[in-house]
Amino acid sequence: MLSSGLPGTEISYCRFHTRALVGVVLQQPGLIWQDSKPIARDPMPPQSKPVRIGYEQLGVAGFYKSQARSYRNPHEPVVRTLLHQILIDWNLDLTSVLDLAAGSGEVTMALREMKDVKLGSIRGIDPMTYEAYLDRTGSVATRESFEDIAAGALRGQQFSIVICSFAMHLLEQSRLPMLALELAEVSPALLILTPHKRPVIQQKWGWRLTHETVEQRVRARLYNAIRRPCSD
Helix, strand or coil: CEEEECCCCCCCCCCCCCCCCCCCECCCCCEEEECCEEEEECCCCCCCCCHHHHHHHHHHHHHHHHCCCCCCCCCHHHHHHHHHHHHHHCCCCCCEEEEECCCCCHHHHHHHHCCCCCCCEEEEECCCCHHHHHHHHCECCECCCHHHHHCCCCCCCCCCEEEEECCHHHCCHHHHHHHHHHHHHHCCEEEEEECCCCCCCCHHHCEEEEEEEEECCEEEEEEEECCCCCCC
């Protein structure tokens, strides 16, 4: 694994409240339970077409709508390996996790599998594959889109960290600034997993890069929110 860390910087916070947002857990057949939590499910059927071909034929939104219940990230093993390593190495606060653009729950399930971290609540969000998330994790994902969040849909809520896996690189560059600014208002930490060098989150959008690592061409970047001091 190639890994690098940038020196941290003290950040001034006006206010930070944590509100636990716990998904509704449903007992469903096919789930493997441990300590009253579903940690795995029987393998889901593979996508009928490679993801890239699906994008070309249906567009990004059309592809994920067509995979609403059957979607599975083909890179999930790498995502799981990478998450397990960096969550320990980077000492992340998992008190209240927002699994943003959660897909079929690969991040949620990877977190539940970990034995050596203190995990609080996880809230999944995905407007396209919320059915696949429910089927696999047993928890309900809400349906806010990137556009909804950029318009303020999460204001007034707080999370210890936002994790976005294999999704934000698909967002148009022009939409990134408002999304990033809004996320900086609801969490002090943003972890992005991406198969590309993009997205690159700029400091003027409210975030400072603190850590970065690459595993099998999957890149993880950790950002800390830049909070302005309260005015007198």
